[in-house]
Amino acid sequence: MSESSPPSARCEVSFTVNGQATTLQVYAMERLLDVLRHELSLTGTKEGCGEGECGSCSVLMDGTLVNSCLIPVLQANGASIVTIEGLTAKSEAQELQQAFLECGAAQCGICTPGMILAAFHLLSKKPQPSVEDIRERLAGNLCRCTGYMQIVEAVAKVARCGAAR
């Protein structure tokens, strides 16, 4: 079958990325992941599996953790998006970053932006998570280096510090 569809036209999409209003001319079905990386040069968002299994492409969309590889960019029209680049300006995220360094929770680093976003999302919903909570809420983020123990420990450490304040 070689019937080819006529190419669709680009459309205008507007959203806020890390607090900055942005308007782009894009194809509606471009993946949010590709628009962030290629159009906006926000390469902290990684592509791992490209099928919603690994969490490397996690971003926050209207405060909710999502896999940006599964989002057609037109569905992000009007949304507020936070990537790892925008998160690192926040003090809670800096604490996570520091804890990841101290606990050895990052090795190759591909999963780290997604892990930090998933952990940030967890702590914003539940500031005092149990170890079980951390394991469950980070289960959508795969890491092939650390074996996860150091990552769980880093998130638990930030939660403990938060409790002590």
Added chain:
Amino acid sequence: MRAQPAEYELVVPGSLPAVLALLAESPGQWLPIAGGTDVMVQYSAGNLPARKLVSIWNLPELRRIDNLADEIQIGAGCTYTDIRESEVIHREFALLSTAAGWTGGIANQNRGTIGGNIVNGSPAADSLPALLVYEAELLLVSKRGERRVPYSSFHTDYRKTQLAADELIRTICLKKRFSEYYAHTRKVGARNAQAISKVCLAALGRLSNRVIEDVVLAMASVAAVPLRLRKTELLLRGKRIDRPLTNLARTTAAAEVQPIDDIRSTARYRAAVAGNLVAEFLEQLRANEKAK
């Protein structure tokens, strides 16, 4: 090969009537996309036959949970997170709440919708046995009107459904008549998180003096569609739970399922596990009555 975005069209009409009008205008031409957790996977791999997509994500008409006197109505566009966070679903339909937590990781639960999961029709979906045992009804909607169908007849074959080309699932209706039942669910998979089940059981039972007054059993990953185990149920109703009955139920369930060999498991293993899960449920049902 990777999909080329320029070859695809996506429109966002923004309201249910506008989506239904588009579907009615050219039935079968537009593929509805909600949270994209299934459609985008096919798309990215270059395996999506549709070229024209219509977004139904976050339509207000589809994203609400209504708690009525005798039933709850879950909008088909509710995400698994919406379902997990609903107190009334947790209280009245615990098996659905639990299954929602098994469905993918948090990011996918934030986007994946119950209606999308039903229409996708994977026989391995963990929440579908829960809908079967609660005897859900689906409200289907099109520009022509609405119709209410039992969920048990919705899947007609492997990934085939009763949905007409111009129809959407609007609402999943669950009657509140199982609150007195003992509810049990068990997923068997390669790992806890993010793993598609080898076998998944949802079960409800009600005993009186060890006699089974009623029992409802459904399983995922054991047939071309999510399967209600009616033969096994029939065997059990009105009987007293003892070891011979448990053993007979085990062999009946193992024979009633129609599993296949695939990358996740084998037919033989799945049939054995199906029988064991039913036996385990009966033991727990009995233990639960003793403990009362």
